[in-house]
Amino acid sequence: xxxxxxxxxxxxxxxxxxxxxxxxxxxxxxxxxxxxxxxxxxxxxxxxxxxxxxxxxxxxxxxxxxxxxxxxxxxxxxxxxxxxxxxxxxxxxxxxxxxxxxxxxxxxxxxxxxxxxxxxxxxxxxxxxxxxxxxxxxxxxxxxxxxxxxxxxxxxxxxxxxxxxxxxxxxxxxxxxxxxxxxxxxxxxxxxxxxxxxxxxxxxxxxxxxxxxxxxxxxxxxxxxxxxxxxxxxxxxxxxxxxxxxxxxxxxxxxxxxxxxxxxxxxxxxxxxxxxxxxxxxxxxxxxxxxxxxxxxxxxxxxxxxxxxxxxxxxxxxxxxxxxxxxxxxxxxxxxxxxxxxxxxxxxxxxxxxxxxxxxx
Amino acid sequence: xxxxxxxxxxxxxxxxxxxxxxxxxxxxxxxxxxxxxxxxxxxxxxxxxxxxxxxxxxxxxxxxxxxxxxxxxxxxxxxxxxxxxxxxxxxxxxxxxxxxxxxxxxxxxxxxxxxxxxxxxxxxxxxxxx
Numbered sequence: 001x002x003x004x005x006x007x008x009x010x011x012x013x014x015x016x017x018x019x020x021x022x023x024x025x026x027x028x029x030x031x032x033x034x035x036x037x038x039x040x041x042x043x044x045x046x047x048x049x050x051x052x053x054x055x056x057x058x059x060x061x062x063x064x065x066x067x068x069x070x071x072x073x074x075x076x077x078x079x080x081x082x083x084x085x086x087x088x089x090x091x092x093x094x095x096x097x098x099x100x101x102x103x104x105x106x107x108x109x110x111x112x113x114x115x116x117x118x119x120x121x122x123x124x125x126x127x128x129x130x131x132x133x134x135x136x137x138x139x140x141x142x143x144x145x146x147x148x149x150x151x152x153x154x155x156x157x158x159x160x161x162x163x164x165x166x167x168x169x170x171x172x173x174x175x176x177x178x179x180x181x182x183x184x185x186x187x188x189x190x191x192x193x194x195x196x197x198x199x200x201x202x203x204x205x206x207x208x209x210x211x212x213x214x215x216x217x218x219x220x221x222x223x224x225x226x227x228x229x230x231x232x233x234x235x236x237x238x239x240x241x242x243x244x245x246x247x248x249x250x251x252x253x254x255x256x257x258x259x260x261x262x263x264x265x266x267x268x269x270x271x272x273x274x275x276x277x278x279x280x281x282x283x284x285x286x287x288x289x290x291x292x293x294x295x296x297x298x299x300x301x302x303x304x305x306x307x308x309x310x311x312x313x314x315x316x317x318x319x320x321x322x323x324x325x326x327x328x329x330x331x332x333x334x335x336x337x338x339x340x341x342x343x344x345x346x347x348x349x350x351x352x353x354x355x356x357x358x359x360x361x
Numbered sequence: 362x363x364x365x366x367x368x369x370x371x372x373x374x375x376x377x378x379x380x381x382x383x384x385x386x387x388x389x390x391x392x393x394x395x396x397x398x399x400x401x402x403x404x405x406x407x408x409x410x411x412x413x414x415x416x417x418x419x420x421x422x423x424x425x426x427x428x429x430x431x432x433x434x435x436x437x438x439x440x441x442x443x444x445x446x447x448x449x450x451x452x453x454x455x456x457x458x459x460x461x462x463x464x465x466x467x468x469x470x471x472x473x474x475x476x477x478x479x480x481x482x483x484x485x486x487x488x489x490x491x
Contacts, residue, residue, distance in 0.1 A: 016399075031454075032425050033400045221399065221425060288447075290403055290423045312402040312425050338421070338428065 004049035005142045005200040009207050013217055020220060021115035023050040028219040035222035036314040039189050040355050043148035043155075044218040045210050052117035053138040053197055054110040054124070060131035061108045065100060067262055068127060070245055072255035076102035080174045082186055085253055086245045087120065088264030092271060093241035094248065096120050097233065099186060101175045109175075109182070111143070111195075113235050141182075142203035144196050146215055147226075149355060151193035152185075154213045158206060159183065159196075167194065188223065190230025190353035225311050228320060231282065231349025237293055238280060238308040238322050244271055247324065249280035249349070276327050280308065282349040283321040283333065284359065287342045291321035296336040297344075299329045307335065315352040316361060322349065363393040363487065366458055371483035372434045377458065378477065381465070385440055389462045390422060390431060390453065393487045398424040401450040406442025407464055413437060415471045420463050422453065431463060436471025439464055 002023045010017065015026035026047065028035060038044040056064065065073040071085035081102050087095045096116040101109040112120045117137070125135045146155045152167075159167050163178035170176060172192075175184035182197040198206060211217060224234070231249075233239055239248035246254065246268055256269060285291050291310030298304055305325030313320045321344070325333065334341040347359045369377045375394035379387040395401065403423040413419050413433040420431035420442070442464050446452060453461035478486060 027426075028399060031400050033402075225425065288403055288405075290428060292428070312423075314425075 002050070004047055005203045006047040006049060006144075006207055009204055010047065010217075015217075015219060018220070020050065023114060025050060026217075026219040028221045029217050032219065032221040032225070033314045035216060035218035036225050038216035039148045039191055039218060039222065039226055040315055040352070041149070042216070043146060043151040043193075043214065044216040044222065045207070046145040046147070046218050046220075046223050047142075047207070048145050048195070049142040049200070049203065050114035051143060052112050052114065052120075053141050053143065054112060054121065055136040055138060056108045056110065056124075056128070056133050057106060057136060058131070058133040059106055060133045061106065064124075064128055064131050064133050065108060066260055068124065069100065070254045070262055070264060070268070072258075072260060073100060073102070073108075074260065076100070078102075078174075079104055080170070080176050082173045082175055082184060086239075086250060087123070088245070088262070088268075089241060090263055090267065092244035092246075092264045092267035094235070094239045094243065094245060095123055095241060097235050097239070097250075101184065103175075103177060115236060138197075140200055141197050142200045144198070144203065144206060144210070145187055145189075145193065146196065146210060147187045147189040147191045147193035149192060151191070151215070154215050155194055155196075155210065158209045158213060188230075188232060189226040190232070190350060191226075192354070224309075225314060228309055228311050228322065229313050229315055229350065229352040231322075231351060233280075233322070234309055243278075243324070244268055246271055246276055247278045247280065249322070278305070278324050279327050279329070280322055280324050281329065282347040282351060282359070283307070283310075283323050283335065283344040284316075284347050284351075284361070285319035285321075285335070285342060285344050289319060289337050289342055291319045291335060291337070291344070297323050297325055298334040298336065298341060299326055300332075300334070302326050302328050305329070305333070313351060316357055318361065320351050363391065363396055364458070365391065365393075365480045365484050365487070367480045369458065370477040370479060371486075372432070372477065373486055374432055376431060376434055378434055385465055385467050386435065386437065387462050387465050388419075388431070388433065389457055391483070392457045395454050395457045395461070398422065398429060399426050400424055401453050404446040404450045404453065404463070406444070406446060407439045409439050409441050411439045413439065413466065422450075422463075433466070434477060435466075435468050437466040437468040439466050441465045
C-alpha cells in the first residue's frame, strides 16, 4: 500500500484510514459532516499528495497538449493560467480528467488522478517521444489543498517569503511557482482556496502550521460530498473510458471549433452529428433517503438511467446525485432505492458553491 | 476504543439489547457500529404494532457512506420506534446506547437460534474483526 508524506500526521490525528486506489488515505478524522461544513463556512485542508503532478518540459509541450487534450491549451496565454480538460481515447472515451497549468513555453504542469496516473503517463509518453517532450512525474512532491472562504487568509502567512506576494495576487484558476513550491488558486470543493505543491519533506511542517492556524483537517469523505455539491465530476464514477465528455456534462470543456486536431475529436463530432443518446444531470431527491451510485433511474415513458454519484448533501440537508439518463429526460424521474421507487427532480448542477445553495429546494 | 456497556447483550451484527423492567426489550446499534458507519443522516424505524421474527430486518440506518439494515435479534411485537431519529439521526452517533435507541418491542420468546453475546464476548468479537 502506498502512503503519502503526511500519513503519520493522519494516524496521529486519529483518522480512519481506507484503501483509496492503492493508497492509505484518511476518509475522516471525526465527523465527516463537520469537516464538510468547515470548508463551506471557514477553512479546511486535504492531503491530496496521492494525485500525481507531471511536468512536461520542452519546446513541443504546447503542441503535444493541443493534440492530447479535448480542451484547447491555445487558450492559455498568460503564464500561470490553468485549464481543466479531459484526455480522450480515439473513440472519445475519457482516459482521465486533469488540470494543466501553463508556466512557460517550455514548461507545462499537469495534475492527474491517482488511480489513473500510470496509464496516463504511458499514454502521454507514447505521444511525447515523437515530439521530444520530457514527461516527468513528480513523486518527490506533496500536495495540500486548503479550501474555504477563509482559506487564503489563514494560509497567507504560512507560505515561504518568496511565495507570499505572488500568491496574494493570484487570480482565480491561476498558479505561481516560487522556488521549489507551487501555489495554485484552484480546488475541488466549490470554494475559494489554494492547492499547494511542495517538497514532500516540507509537507508535515506546513500541515501542522495550517492546523495551528485553525484550518480543519478534512478527509476524502468530505472531499467527495463537497465536490458533488459543487457539481464536479469524479473520474471512475461519473465518467470513464466507456463514455465521452459530451455524455458526461463536460461539453463545456471540449473545443470542437477550429482546425485543431485532438485525439478523439472525430469520434465526438460523429457523436454530436448522430445526436447524443444520454446526458449527465443533477438529481434532488424529493423524499427522505440517500441516493447512491449505481441505483437505477426510471424515466416515465423514456427508459432508464443510472446514478453515477450520490450522497447526502450536508449543505442542502437533502440527498443529491449525478445520474446518466436518456437525453430526452425532462424534469422528474424516479430512483430505485433499496426496492422502492422514490421521486427525484432533475436539476442543473452545481447544487452548492461559495457557501450558498445554488438550486431551488 | 468503542464503548461496550456491561449490562447489555449484543449480536454479531452489532445490535444491542436492553431488557427493561416491564420485560420489554430496547434495541439499538453499538458504538462500534455507529463509528464504522460514520455520520448518520437517515434512519427508518418500524411502526408500532408490527410483528417481527428473529432475524427480520426491522430498521435502516444510513450514513453519508452507506446504508445498513438493522436486524431484530429476537421475535416480538414492536411497541415503538424512536421517532426522534427522523429529525435527529445523529443521536445514534452521539448516544448509541441512550437517546439513540431504535425500537422497543414485546418479545414473544422467539430467539431464532441467534446467539446473544455478553459484553466480554462482544468485545472479543469486535477486536477480532479489527
